[in-house]
Amino acid sequence: MQQEIIIAGFGGQGVLFGGQVLAYAAMDTGMEVTWIPSYGPEMRGGTANCTVVISDREIGSPLVKNPPLAIALNLPSFDKYESLLATGGTLIVNQSMVDRVAKRVDIQSIFVPCNEIAEEIGDKRLLNMVAVGALLTALPEIGLKDVEKALENHLPAKHQHLLPKNFTALRRGLEHAQKMPA
Amino acid sequence: MSRELWKGNEAIAEAAVRAGLEAYFGYPITPQTEILEYLSRRMPKLGRAFLQAESELGAINMVYGAACTGARVMSSSSSPGVSLMMEGLSYIAGTEVPAVLVNVMRGGPGLGNIAPAQGDYNQAVHGGGHGDYPRIVLAPASVQEAIDLMALSFDLAEKYRMITMLILDGSVGQMMEPAEMPEMRSPNRKKFDWATDGALNRDRRVLSSIYLDPLAEEQTNFRLMQRWKEVMANEVRYKEYFLEDAEIVIVGFGTAGRVSLSAVRAARERGIKVGLLRPVTVSPFPYEVLDRLTGQARTFLVVEMNTGQMLEDVRLAVRGRVPVAFYGRTGGVVPFPDEILDEIQRINTEPVSAEADPRQSWLDRMTAIKA
Amino acid sequence: MTIAPNNLVYDRPEAFTDMPTHYCPGCTHGVAHRLIAEVLDEMKVIDRTIGVAPVGCSVFAYNYFDTDFVEAPHGRAPAMATGIKRVLPDRIVFTYQGDGDLASIGMGEIVHAAARGENLTVIFINNANYGMTGGQMAPTTLPGMKTTSSPDGRDVETQGYPIRMAEMLSTLEGVGYCVKRSLHDPKNIRLAKKAIRTAFETQWRGLGFSMVELLSTCPTNWGMTPVNSLKFVEEHMVPAYPLGDYKITDPIKQIKV
Ligand SMILES: Cc1ncc(C[n+]2csc(CCOP(=O)(O)OP(=O)(O)O)c2C)c(N)n1
Ligand code: SF4
Numbered sequence A: 001m002q003q004e005i006i007i008a009g010f011g012g013q014g015v016l017f018g019g020q021v022l023a024y025a026a027m028d029t030g031m032e033v034t035w036i037p038s039y040g041p042e043m044r045g046g047t048a049n050c051t052v053v054i055s056d057r058e059i060g061s062p063l064v065k066n067p068p069l070a071i072a073l074n075l076p077s078f079d080k081y082e083s084l085l086a087t088g089g090t091l092i093v094n095q096s097m098v099d100r101v102a103k104r105v106d107i108q109s110i111f112v113p114c115n116e117i118a119e120e121i122g123d124k125r126l127l128n129m130v131a132v133g134a135l136l137t138a139l140p141e142i143g144l145k146d147v148e149k150a151l152e153n154h155l156p157a158k159h160q161h162l163l164p165k166n167f168t169a170l171r172r173g174l175e176h177a178q179k180m181p182a
Numbered sequence B: 001m002s003r004e005l006w007k008g009n010e011a012i013a014e015a016a017v018r019a020g021l022e023a024y025f026g027y028p029i030t031p032q033t034e035i036l037e038y039l040s041r042r043m044p045k046l047g048r049a050f051l052q053a054e055s056e057l058g059a060i061n062m063v064y065g066a067a068c069t070g071a072r073v074m075s076s077s078s079s080p081g082v083s084l085m086m087e088g089l090s091y092i093a094g095t096e097v098p099a100v101l102v103n104v105m106r107g108g109p110g111l112g113n114i115a116p117a118q119g120d121y122n123q124a125v126h127g128g129g130h131g132d133y134p135r136i137v138l139a140p141a142s143v144q145e146a147i148d149l150m151a152l153s154f155d156l157a158e159k160y161r162m163i164t165m166l167i168l169d170g171s172v173g174q175m176m177e178p179a180e181m182p183e184m185r186s187p188n189r190k191k192f193d194w195a196t197d198g199a200l201n202r203d204r205r206v207l208s209s210i211y212l213d214p215l216a217e218e219q220t221n222f223r224l225m226q227r228w229k230e231v232m233a234n235e236v237r238y239k240e241y242f243l244e245d246a247e248i249v250i251v252g253f254g255t256a257g258r259v260s261l262s263a264v265r266a267a268r269e270r271g272i273k274v275g276l277l278r279p280v281t282v283s284p285f286p287y288e289v290l291d292r293l294t295g296q297a298r299t300f301l302v303v304e305m306n307t308g309q310m311l312e313d314v315r316l317a318v319r320g321r322v323p324v325a326f327y328g329r330t331g332g333v334v335p336f337p338d339e340i341l342d343e344i345q346r347i348n349t350e351p352v353s354a355e356a357d358p359r360q361s362w363l364d365r366m367t368a369i370k371a
Numbered sequence C: 001m002t003i004a005p006n007n008l009v010y011d012r013p014e015a016f017t018d019m020p021t022h023y024c025p026g027c028t029h030g031v032a033h034r035l036i037a038e039v040l041d042e043m044k045v046i047d048r049t050i051g052v053a054p055v056g057c058s059v060f061a062y063n064y065f066d067t068d069f070v071e072a073p074h075g076r077a078p079a080m081a082t083g084i085k086r087v088l089p090d091r092i093v094f095t096y097q098g099d100g101d102l103a104s105i106g107m108g109e110i111v112h113a114a115a116r117g118e119n120l121t122v123i124f125i126n127n128a129n130y131g132m133t134g135g136q137m138a139p140t141t142l143p144g145m146k147t148t149s150s151p152d153g154r155d156v157e158t159q160g161y162p163i164r165m166a167e168m169l170s171t172l173e174g175v176g177y178c179v180k181r182s183l184h185d186p187k188n189i190r191l192a193k194k195a196i197r198t199a200f201e202t203q204w205r206g207l208g209f210s211m212v213e214l215l216s217t218c219p220t221n222w223g224m225t226p227v228n229s230l231k232f233v234e235e236h237m238v239p240a241y242p243l244g245d246y247k248i249t250d251p252i253k254q255i256k257v
């Protein structure tokens, strides 16, 4: 078993933490995992992305060219990863930040209005958790409970009071994605 | 101890602390700055020395000084900074004091960029400072391996009174992986019979790299080489993957090695008998195992994130008995597994000529793709 | 009123290329760039100027000035500039350096270029930290100031005291013009511009080494809004780094700008 996920968006959209939550969940369920960010001047106001590889054996490359799974939190990331996704893959698209429909028909694009859902929950920073929740529909190796436990175990102490809202965000994202026609 | 998710650079810093690091001297440079920043938080709390030097030149000479006292001491930097340290490294080697240096390599030459690269292999393994001196060079490919080798590096440096370098590329430094930290060892400074820690109740000692008499310097160089023979006999480390029946053998260290592992698995699924040798010590280099594999392999494929530096060491071991091919990405580009898989498939179908210059054939292919 | 050449009061200096800068919002690197460009315009020396870029946030300065440019190793700009000037003494050669570049790793190069009286102009940006690498302590970091490598605030007992470069270099015989200015408000920016002009005039007339130290902001790594970072310069940097003319030799005093 091996799963590869790229999460991409603007700096400040919680891209890196979104990936870390998945990495923690994978680690806590006993799997091997790598998390690797894009780093450097790109970070300054520009785009950010991270790649998460989850496997049941020693992981080779921590980078993937054509991931089967991706989250695109803004339009530039949608443009980039829609074309890079492996055939048959699933792309979670933050509908709040894109103004076009999917071009490819050989992948599944799931549109989730992450910003709006996060704002409804009362904290726009939660948009990354909404997207991660949605991704779980295509990531059977990791359950909602695993991600919740990961958050419980690894969210910094000063953010622990935000746990319930994080859980709601994950669940809302997942539910939204499940409602989408496959 | 349970597994925790560690970022490579921070894991290295914590592993050094747990191995009894007493003093750290460094200077900021991407992509290794987290080592310095982590230790700026951690070391003072433990009452140990942390100092941001005025430059890498300052840092390595602070290491030199502290090493003369017999303390566990290290510095870390990235390619351009390590270049500045070469003077100090040569002096440390000439004085035969133990010291540890981590190089989180980035794209070069010159200012280059901050992306992952392996272009400093030759500097670390063969060159660098002036004069004849051997040094131990370890090349971790994962966060756990970086932790394990960090602790080992101090032991090796002290055992052989020799510089031990860790070379890893920026991606290992920036990556997070689950890893287990060893228990905290207390800094238990050994009583070395060479350390200049004050001549209390003993004859005074002098540490220096100066030997005005060429014959004495020659003796010193002989001594260093004798010690190196011991290192070569005892300290070679490598990892083997799918080698039992491999006809094509890939050789790659660090990230190039682990990316190759993905390609090897993909090729195996296509029924190609290919395996991977990943040197963990690139100095001492695993010549012997390569010699053995030469009896079994049809072709070697060296994969590096440079223009073919370790390639020369592999060729030295293979000695023209079977063809050696090369694939590299450089300047901060990390190869994807499918590029290496393409190479494996090409080698598998069109035999490589033993006469061809592997670097030239590679360069021709690469520039043909671009054209 | 439509904008016409006769009523245009603010335009892009000719010494600038069309490239927008990559600096963070509110960073005064951009202001310093503009002042230099205006001076090069006024002196009509664009085609005979060679800039030396440092390693720091201004590493890409060569993208913004429409003059020849070289990019030095970290801290070595004064040495590279010396090399250029010694072969091309009739050109204007300037370095643009941050405080990590000039006052830490490049301390040797700047002191010796000044001591030799190299006929160069140095624009020195003091923003009290290493901007480019993410906000580590610099030799100019104020006592008690938190940075990513002095997480509990700079402790002078173990991390030493700030270095006042303009003051220090002004003790050297080879120095012709050495002053400190700030970029925190329009009045000070105007004074800074005058100083930069004088520094370049000093070089133009062969009157020795010239340096303008500029107190500058780094809102990103200071974790402040641009406005608060300007206040920080005024309230904390200026008292620690007093503005003033540290050395102006008599012939330079005669220069009217
Ligand atoms: C030899 C060497 N060491 C370290 C670095 C990493 N480095 C790049 S910029 C920089 C500091 C820049 O700070 P400063 O000069 O104050 O400029 P600022 O970014 O604040 O304008 C450092 C340490 C390098 N490029 N080369
Ligand atoms: S990091 Fe600081 S010095 Fe660099 S551009 Fe941003 S604000 Fe300016």
Ligand SMILES: [Mg+2]
Pocket (backbone or CB within 6 Å): C056, C098, C099, C100, C125, C126, C127, C128, C129, C130, C131, C138
């Ligand atoms: Mg600075």
